[in-house]
Amino acid sequence: xxxxxxxxxxxxxxxxxxxxxxxxxxxxxxxxxxxxxxxxxxxxxxxxxxxxxxxxxxxxxxxxxxxxxxxxxxxxxxxxxxxxxxxxxxxxxxxxxxxxxxxxxxxx
Amino acid sequence: xxxxxxxxxxxxxxxxxxxxxxxxxxxxxxxxxxxxxxxxxxxxxxxxxxxxxxxxxxxxxxxxxxxxxxxxxxxxxxxxxxxxxxxxxxxxxxxxxxxxxxxxxxxx
Numbered sequence: 001x002x003x004x005x006x007x008x009x010x011x012x013x014x015x016x017x018x019x020x021x022x023x024x025x026x027x028x029x030x031x032x033x034x035x036x037x038x039x040x041x042x043x044x045x046x047x048x049x050x051x052x053x054x055x056x057x058x059x060x061x062x063x064x065x066x067x068x069x070x071x072x073x074x075x076x077x078x079x080x081x082x083x084x085x086x087x088x089x090x091x092x093x094x095x096x097x098x099x100x101x102x103x104x105x106x107x108x
Numbered sequence: 109x110x111x112x113x114x115x116x117x118x119x120x121x122x123x124x125x126x127x128x129x130x131x132x133x134x135x136x137x138x139x140x141x142x143x144x145x146x147x148x149x150x151x152x153x154x155x156x157x158x159x160x161x162x163x164x165x166x167x168x169x170x171x172x173x174x175x176x177x178x179x180x181x182x183x184x185x186x187x188x189x190x191x192x193x194x195x196x197x198x199x200x201x202x203x204x205x206x207x208x209x210x211x212x213x214x215x216x
Contacts, residue, residue: 010156012168014122030214037216048118048210051176055208060120062170068159100163102156106138108145 008043009068009101013061016096019053026059033061036078041070068101116151117176117209121169124204127161134167141169144186149178176209 017025026047033045045063065071125133134155141153153171173179 009159012156012165014165014168026213033214033216042216045216046212047214048120049213051117051209051211056206057120057122057208060122060210098164100165101159102168103159104154105134105157106141106155108141108150108153 006104008064008066009071010104011045011061011063011065011071012100012102013063014057014098015059015061016056016098017058019050019055019058022049022058029059029061032078032082033063035081036063036074039070039074039077041066042074071101114212116172116174117179118212119169119171119173119179120208120210121171122165122206123167123169124164124206125166127158127163127166130157130166137167137169140186140190143189144171144182147178147182147185149174150182179209 015022015025026049029047033047036042037045043064043066045061048060048062050058065074123130123133134157137155141155144150145153151172151174153169156168156170158166173182
């Protein structure tokens with residue numbers, strides 16, 4: 001498969017958070033995802049939580065967007081809104097997200 | 109959602125590999141996945157490759173299995189076979205996989 005065969009791009013966000021913080025991070029994720037899901041080009045998004053509290057990556061979000069451009073436009077919108085909101089709020093516990101856009105290179 | 113609502117478990121494997129090694133790792137992944145996909149309880153599996161070579165996690169596998177038990181049984185089988193094979197081969201470049209079983213805790 002090549003990138004051109006796929007009518008979507010996969011956005012993956014890997015959260016390196018402690019197990020005890022996972023629920024709080026998931027709650028914040030839901031708020032953000034609820035808004036992102038209304039943006040043009042959004043297809044779907046799933047937040048996964050590790051069964052084991054020992055796992056290094058407690059939360060992993062896998063989302064699909066129609067295109068990289070649609071995802072970039074939505075992210076820019078969100079980040080602008082988030083910065084405006086953050087200016088009025090106390091700082092939260094910093095997350096350690098690892099985000100990237102991916103193509104499917106093999107599947108079974 | 110709770111774990112009990114879901115008739116499957118999500119297996120995620122996050123590979124911390126350099127971009128220049130990603131294709132070789134993907135080729136090895138395909139060999140292993142081809143066998144795993146024949147095991148009882150396997151549903152589907154997708155290997156994702158980062159669009160950006162700067163990404164920390166160049167490859168991410170997201171697979172679905174009917175149950176944790178099915179995944180454990182298949183993994184045990186595979187690891188036994190791999191160890192037997194490895195005993196006859198030169199050591200390969202070590203991967204840095206991060207594996208875990210996950211439940212979906214939110215989706216849009």
